[in-house]
Amino acid sequence: MTENKPQSVEIDQISVRFGDVFPIRKLSLDIGAGELVSILGPSGCGKTTTLRAVAGFNHPFEGDIRIDGKSVIKIPANARDIGMMYQSYALFPHKTVAENVGFGLKMRGLPKGEIVARVREILGKFQLRQFEERLPGQLSGGQQQRVALARALVFNPRVLLLDEPLAALDKKLRSEMQFELKRIQREYQITTMFVSHDQEEALSLSDRVAVMANGKILQIDTPSEVYDRPTHRFVADFVGNANFLTGRVKEGEGRRCFELENPAVRIQLPEGDFPLGPAEMMIRPERLRLGAVGQDNGFTWRGKLRDRVFLGNGLRIMVELELGRTVQLDLSPEQDRGLADKSEVEIGCLYDDVRIFPLETASR
Amino acid sequence: MRRDPFLFVSIVVAITVLGFITLPLIIVCLTSFNATTQAVFPPNGWSMRWYANIVSVGVFARPFQVSLALAASCVVVTLTIAVAATLGLTRYSFPGRSAIDAAIMSPLIVPQVITGLAVLLVYASIRGMPLAYLLALHVILTLPYAMRVLLASMARVGGELEEAAISLGASRIKAFFLITLPQIKAGVFAASFFCFVISFDNFTATAFLVNREQTLPVAIYGYILSTSDPTVAAIATLMLGATTALVLLIDRTIGLQRVT
Numbered sequence: 001m002t003e004n005k006p007q008s009v010e011i012d013q014i015s016v017r018f019g020d021v022f023p024i025r026k027l028s029l030d031i032g033a034g035e036l037v038s039i040l041g042p043s044g045c046g047k048t049t050t051l052r053a054v055a056g057f058n059h060p061f062e063g064d065i066r067i068d069g070k071s072v073i074k075i076p077a078n079a080r081d082i083g084m085m086y087q088s089y090a091l092f093p094h095k096t097v098a099e100n101v102g103f104g105l106k107m108r109g110l111p112k113g114e115i116v117a118r119v120r121e122i123l124g125k126f127q128l129r130q131f132e133e134r135l136p137g138q139l140s141g142g143q144q145q146r147v148a149l150a151r152a153l154v155f156n157p158r159v160l161l162l163d164e165p166l167a168a169l170d171k172k173l174r175s176e177m178q179f180e181l182k183r184i185q186r187e188y189q190i191t192t193m194f195v196s197h198d199q200e201e202a203l204s205l206s207d208r209v210a211v212m213a214n215g216k217i218l219q220i221d222t223p224s225e226v227y228d229r230p231t232h233r234f235v236a237d238f239v240g241n242a243n244f245l246t247g248r249v250k251e252g253e254g255r256r257c258f259e260l261e262n263p264a265v266r267i268q269l270p271e272g273d274f275p276l277g278p279a280e281m282m283i284r285p286e287r288l289r290l291g292a293v294g295q296d297n298g299f300t301w302r303g304k305l306r307d308r309v310f311l312g313n314g315l316r317i318m319v320e321l322e323l324g325r326t327v328q329l330d331l332s333p334e335q336d337r338g339l340a341d342k343s344e345v346e347i348g349c350l351y352d353d354v355r356i357f358p359l360e361t362a363s364r
Numbered sequence: 365m366r367r368d369p370f371l372f373v374s375i376v377v378a379i380t381v382l383g384f385i386t387l388p389l390i391i392v393c394l395t396s397f398n399a400t401t402q403a404v405f406p407p408n409g410w411s412m413r414w415y416a417n418i419v420s421v422g423v424f425a426r427p428f429q430v431s432l433a434l435a436a437s438c439v440v441v442t443l444t445i446a447v448a449a450t451l452g453l454t455r456y457s458f459p460g461r462s463a464i465d466a467a468i469m470s471p472l473i474v475p476q477v478i479t480g481l482a483v484l485l486v487y488a489s490i491r492g493m494p495l496a497y498l499l500a501l502h503v504i505l506t507l508p509y510a511m512r513v514l515l516a517s518m519a520r521v522g523g524e525l526e527e528a529a530i531s532l533g534a535s536r537i538k539a540f541f542l543i544t545l546p547q548i549k550a551g552v553f554a555a556s557f558f559c560f561v562i563s564f565d566n567f568t569a570t571a572f573l574v575n576r577e578q579t580l581p582v583a584i585y586g587y588i589l590s591t592s593d594p595t596v597a598a599i600a601t602l603m604l605g606a607t608t609a610l611v612l613l614i615d616r617t618i619g620l621q622r623v624t
Contacts, residue, residue, distance in 0.1 A: 055531055078530045078539075090528035094546045107533035151532065 006034035006189045007068035007158045009054065014063030016049050023049040024215040026063070033068075036185050036192045037220075040202040041212035042238065047195040050212075051161050054193065056080045067158055078107075083152030083190075087164040089144050091136035097147050098123070098132040104155040122150045142173050149181075153188060160185070162194035166201050178204045199239045203227065211235045228284075233357040236282045243288070243327045245281045249274045249356060258356060265323050267299050270351040278359035283349055285316060286330035293348030301347045303327075305339060319347060389604060396597035414598040421595060427583035431564050434495070434579060438502040438563040439556045445503065446510035446555060447548075451540070454518045455526075472508045479504060480569030487573060498573050502563040509562060510555040517551030518544075550618050557614060561607065 009031040016024045024046040031037045039047040052058050054065055056077030064071050072080055083104075091100050098119050105115040123129045126146045136144055145168070152160060165181060166174045182205055185192050196202045202209050203223040210220040211234070219231045230236035233244070247260040249269070256274050258267045258281050267281070292300040303321040315331045317339070329347065339345070391405050399409030418424055453465055471479055483501045487494070521544060529539035545552070567581040574582045584596050 057527060057530075077527075078533050078535055080531075081533075082531060084528065084531040086524055086528060088524060090524045092525060092529070092543055103529065103534075104532035107529075107538070155533070 006191050008033045008066075009159055009191055009193065010064075010066040010069075011050070011054065012064045012066065014050075014053055014060035014065060016046075016053055016058055016060050018058075022215060024053070024060075027215065027217060028063075029210055029217060029220065031191055031193055034189045034191055036182070036194075036205060036207045037210060038202040038206040038208075039193070039195045039210045039212050039217075040199060040239070041195075041197065043197055045212045046215040047197075047212050048163060051163060051193065051195050054159070055082055055084050055161055081155075081158045082161060083155070083157035083159070084161045085145075085148045085152045085163065085165060087167050089136075089148035089168070091144060091148060091151075093136055096133050096135060097128060097139070100136065100147055101151045101154055104151065108155060118154055122154045126150045141169055142177070145169065145177065149184065153184070153190070157190070160188075160190045160192040162192065164196055164198075164201075165194055167196070167198065174201075181205060203239070209239075211238060213238070230282070230355060233280060233282070236355060236357070241285050241328060241330075243283045243285060245283075245325055245327075246359070247279060247281060249276050249279045249358070251276070258354075260323060260325075267354070268351065269354070269356065274356050275358045280357045280359060282355040282357060283327070283353060284330075285328040287349065287353035288327065288329045289348050290329070290331065290335055290345055291348055292346045293350060298348055298350040298353075301327075301349075303345055303347060305341055305343050305345055308339075308341075319345060321347075392597050393601045393604070395594050396601045398594045398597075401593045414594045415602075417593070417595045418598055418602075421587075423587060424580065424583055424599065427578040427580045430495075430577050431580040434498060434502060435560045435563040437499055438506055439559045441499065442503050442506045442510050442559045443552060443556055446507060446514050447545075447552070449507075450511060450514040450518050451544075454515065455523055468511055469508045471504050476505065476566075476568040477572075480572035483569070484572040494573065494575065495577060498570065498577075498579070501569055501573060502566065505566060505569060506559040506562050509558045513555040513558065514548065514551050517548040521547040553614060553618055557610065565603070 009029075011027060011029040011031075013026050013028050014024065015022060015026055027046070027050060029037070029039075029050070039050060041047045049058060053060055056072070056075065060073070065073050067080075092103070095103070098116075101123060102115045102119045105118060110118075119132070120129065123132055126149070128143065128146055128150065131139060131143060131147075136147065139147065145165075149165075162181075166177055169177060178201070194205070203226075206223055208220055209223050209226045210217045211226060211230075211232075212218065213234050219226055219235050221229075226235060227240055230239065236242045237244070245260060247258055249256055250259050250266075251257075252266065252268065255271065256269050256276070258269055258274075258279065259265070260267070260281075301321050301323070303319040305317055306320045306326065307318040309316045311330070314333060315335070317329050317331060318326055319329060320326045327347070394407060395405050396414055397410050397412065398404065398407040398414070399411040400407070449464075449468060453461060480501065483497060483504070487497045525547065526536075526539045526544050529543045530536065534542065565581055566579075567585065570579050571582055571585070578586065580599075584599060588596050
């Protein structure tokens with residue numbers, strides 16, 4: 001168990017340049033002490049560059065990175081005291097499990113006896129004691145991952161960085177490791193930052209998720225906020241599934257409304273600040289429901305069931321609306337009963353479940 | 365079982381080719397045990413006298429030492445340069461990177477006669493220690509071979525292991541010696557072996573720089589210009605034996621397929 005208190009990380013307006021390319025520009029991200037924050041984004045969005053900047057492997061030409069309030073930007077990577085776990089695990093193939101885990105302690109010049117004791121302790125905690133004399137190549141993927149994590153944690157680093165921590169595991173092992181990683185992070189109370197392109201991984205593990213695209217962070221919030229109240233069309237599209245319908249925001253009676261084109265259908269918008277003009281309406285497939293809803297709370301559409309996909313824990317159906325658009329709905333297994341193909345259905349949606357994105361930001 | 369005519373032809377071709385490669389070596393071996401003073405085949409009788417003659421004729425001992433020392437120093441110098449250059453070429457991208465790559469590889473394409481002549485011209489204009497120039501020449505000749513082997517093995521390692529070591533607190537130098545070097549160990553062995561052999565038996569380019577201190581291949585050439593007894597065949601047989609032993613040793617210790 002670490003005696004160090006958790007430390008905050010502040011990334012302050014950093015920009016990184018590789019030749020003519022700027023993978024990240026003026027990026028800021030604050031991570032509270034002991035917090036687990038993920039950077040979620042498609043490949044090439046700059047998330048790994050950000051992680052490597054914190055680790056000290058690339059050098060921002062402007063901005064600052066502070067750990068526990070003190071700038072680390074001039075400290076070389078090998079003196080930053082940061083634990084890093086790679087997607088490939090990067091275990092040293094010619095060294096045993098014990099030598100791999102003890103490497104960080106050895107580099108810190110600790111006496112042999114203490115290294116052995118601390119390596120044994122953490123290997124015991126990670127259920128790896130019986131493998132200490134094995135080489136990494138003789139371990140399963142899950143075991144290799146635990147070795148990599150133990151190696152990154154054993155020297156009590158100030159911050160833990162994880163690069164796509166679960167990507168290399170198969171699906172079943174991945175969901176086990178999600179809980180395991182979270183438990184370990186809590187136990188060590190270590191400030192953790194990880195990057196992922198897998199929304200499930202990011203949403204399930206993180207205290208907060210930062211969604212990133214084109215070198216910028218678009219939204220940083222709790223997983224449920226990012227999912228339910230995305231601030232950008234990109235976020236809505238990248239995290240989870242979404243129905244998008246184009247139209248425009250207009251003045252209505254009292255409140256503003258969203259008007260679909262061709263045929264013109266008006267949907268009352270809830271109270272709030274919606275800019276007038278072309279916009280897209282986003283509704284999550286699981287927020288749409290079968291059956292009408294009251295006019296005070298939402299709106300009802302009619303349509304025909306076109307197609308269905310079995311998801312295991314539910315059902316996704318495609319409904320062609322009378323107004324000429326097709327939307328996806330996610331249903332629970334009970335709702336499936338009595339739904340024949342091409343049957344007429346009513347779809348309801350609550351105003352609260354609708355998000356509006358002005359088209360100007362959508363096109364950028 | 366039916367006979368496959370294609371298989372039959374393949375076997376005949378294979379045996380012919382293998383015979384073509386190995387037969388001259390076998391003939392050299394047999395000739396070295398010849399009892400007569402003429403290096404003729406088939407031998408007219410058997411004797412070990414030419415092996416004794418290698419020593420007693422007195423002209424090979426010094427060139428053998430020179431070649432041995434030269435090849436050993438060449439391995440050390442070439443491998444040091446090659447490992448550093450490989451690291452630079454694989455880990456960093458910088459302007460002129462491909463030009464440096466091409467320059468290192470160029471002795472493979474430039475005829476050795478020209479390389480030898482070029483070093484001779486430099487030598488003639490500056491003067492200095494002849495053996496140092498010979499060493500420089502052999503480093504030039506062996507560097508591309510060492511680089512090719514090392515680049516191939518370095519490509520398999522990648523920079524991530526080294527980086528992981530640095531994140532764990534290792535300095536760049538420690539990360540290289542503790543993590544990367546053990547990964548390319550087989551490549552380093554293979555490159556050393558190639559360098560040693562290429563340096564030890566180079567004649568074409570070496571002949572330009574040799575005057576007072578001869579290397580073994582040049583001494584052999586000088587010897588057969590005046591004498592045609594099987595002493596040279598005996599030397600060749602010994603060299604063949606040593607090389608074979610070395611290859612077998614490498615195969616037993618680190619495995620030939622890991623080397624090539």
